[in-house]
Amino acid sequence: MTSYGGxxxxxxxxxxxxxxxxxxxxxxxxxxxxxKRSTIDEYLRPVxxxxxxxxxxxxxxxxxxxxxxxxxxxxxxxxxxxxxxQTTNITYKIDDGTGGTIDVKKWVxxxxxxxxxxxxxxLDTWVRVLxxxxxxxxxxxxxxxxxxxxxxxNEVSYHLLESxxxxxxxxxxxxxxxxPQKEGAAAGGHGGGDSDSMFIDSGNGYSGDAAAxxxxxxxxxxxxxxxxxxxxxxxxxxxxxxxADVMAGSGMGKRDVLAAADELLGNGIVYTTVDDETWxxxxx
Amino acid sequence: METSTPRVTCAYLNSYVGxxxxxxxxxxxxxxxxxxxxxxxxxxCKLNRDAHLVPGNGVQVIGKVNPDLxxxxxxxxxxxxxxxxxxxxxxxxxxxxxxxLFTNE
Numbered sequence: 001m002t003s004y005g006g007x008x009x010x011x012x013x014x015x016x017x018x019x020x021x022x023x024x025x026x027x028x029x030x031x032x033x034x035x036k037r038s039t040i041d042e043y044l045r046p047v048x049x050x051x052x053x054x055x056x057x058x059x060x061x062x063x064x065x066x067x068x069x070x071x072x073x074x075x076x077x078x079x080x081x082x083x084x085x086q087t088t089n090i091t092y093k094i095d096d097g098t099g100g101t102i103d104v105k106k107w108v109x110x111x112x113x114x115x116x117x118x119x120x121x122x123l124d125t126w127v128r129v130l131x132x133x134x135x136x137x138x139x140x141x142x143x144x145x146x147x148x149x150x151x152x153x154n155e156v157s158y159h160l161l162e163s164x165x166x167x168x169x170x171x172x173x174x175x176x177x178x179x180p181q182k183e184g185a186a187a188g189g190h191g192g193g194d195s196d197s198m199f200i201d202s203g204n205g206y207s208g209d210a211a212a213x214x215x216x217x218x219x220x221x222x223x224x225x226x227x228x229x230x231x232x233x234x235x236x237x238x239x240x241x242x243x244a245d246v247m248a249g250s251g252m253g254k255r256d257v258l259a260a261a262d263e264l265l266g267n268g269i270v271y272t273t274v275d276d277e278t279w280x281x282x283x284x
Numbered sequence: 285m286e287t288s289t290p291r292v293t294c295a296y297l298n299s300y301v302g303x304x305x306x307x308x309x310x311x312x313x314x315x316x317x318x319x320x321x322x323x324x325x326x327x328x329c330k331l332n333r334d335a336h337l338v339p340g341n342g343v344q345v346i347g348k349v350n351p352d353l354x355x356x357x358x359x360x361x362x363x364x365x366x367x368x369x370x371x372x373x374x375x376x377x378x379x380x381x382x383x384x385l386f387t388n389e
Contacts, residue, residue, distance in 0.1 A: 048385050050288065079361075097306045097346070099288035099388040124361055153308070153342060153363040157375045164382050 044130070046163045047074045050098035052142075057135040064133045064140065067170045074142065075130045077150060077159045078102070083120045090120050092147070094129060096156075103141040104129050126150040128159075220263055226250065227260035228269065231281055240273030240280040288387045289346055293376045294325025297353045307345045307355060308363070308372040311337045321345060321355075324373045328354045335360045342367030 047066060052074070055066045063070050078094035081101050089108055093101040121127055131144035150156060217228045230250040231237040246257045261279055264270040270279040289306045290296075297305075309323030319329045319337050329345060335357055337343055342363035347355040379386040 097289040098386045154368050157371045160375050
């Protein structure tokens with residue numbers, strides 16, 4: 001499945017009883033199983049040149065990791081140490097003082113260059129580079145999307161601090177939650193939970209298999225998620241759990257429980273059993 | 285791999301004698317071939333021919349630390365007036381706390 005597959009599925013609103021399932025298989029499994037491909041493309045990592053030199057390229061030279069985390073698009077700062085104009089690109093050697101230089105290739109837009117739009121940057125100026133890492137013959141270079149001059153030196157300080165911040169968050173985790181999901185580690189542990197839903201889990205009491213639970217109710221309201229998690233944690237809900245029991249057990253108000261139950265019913269996640277106010281989870 | 289030029293302030297100079305370092309500070313004084321740069325403390329610098337330092341402006345200097353803790357300037361870059369020196373000094377501290385990101389010693 002391509003990374004677009006999920007989004008296409010979500011576009012079909014009316015798939016009857018399968019609607020809930022179809023929605024999840026797109027948005028949830030997409031964020032887990034294919035995280036290697038899809039999320040790489042989606043985030044921009046601030047790095048120092050030392051980090052790029054330390055980066056590990058995969059066997060097929062397609063995947064590059066920093067701190068054990070796949071990286072594709074990066075932003076970096078540095079001083080221009082050499083400029084080599086070529087017919088199709090300009091290769092800059094960029095140095096930020098952290099260990100050697102890195103080659104940054106800025107492809108020349110042939111249509112633009114006729115009007116002389118691309119002027120190479122002069123030596124020793126600080127520049128901000130935004131581009132993709134690529135590995136060729138074991139040597140990593142940056143294919144620049146964008147290079148511009150840094151006018152305010154504080155941007156250099158800022159970038160170095162931001163690079164450090166991201167490194168620390170990835171290697172130690174965020175103070176409040178498990179943002180970084182190293183390959184296999186966190187992602188394998190929790191079914192289909194994305195990091196957002198995990199924050200919600202820690203807010204209420206039912207953290208047991210809450211991550212897996214959230215996969216089914218990802219598109220639902222917070223109340224519906226709470227109800228679903230409560231029903232999962234309560235063994236009585238196999239035969240059906242009454243509105244009074246839910247209120248007593250979860251502390252939710254009656255109106256909230258009924259609204260949440262309505263929503264879950266509508267999504268085909270629960271069904272009514274002995275009466276209209278008693279529900280059981282529809283197992284998949 | 286080429287060696288890094290660690291970012292330092294005045295206080296770190298004695299750990300880097302004989303090595304190339306990068307200093308960001310404010311030009312406090314220029315006297316002929318010598319200049320004093322304030323980077324969390326005064327550093328005396330031996331300027332090269334190309335150096336164009338402006339008193340009161342920020343400057344980035346790359347140079348070699350002499351045994352007397354002066355810096356022989358190899359390259360200098362005027363940074364203008366908008367430099368946040370507290371921030372620059374903080375960056376130096378951070379780069380020494382996370383050497384794996386900033387130096388290859």
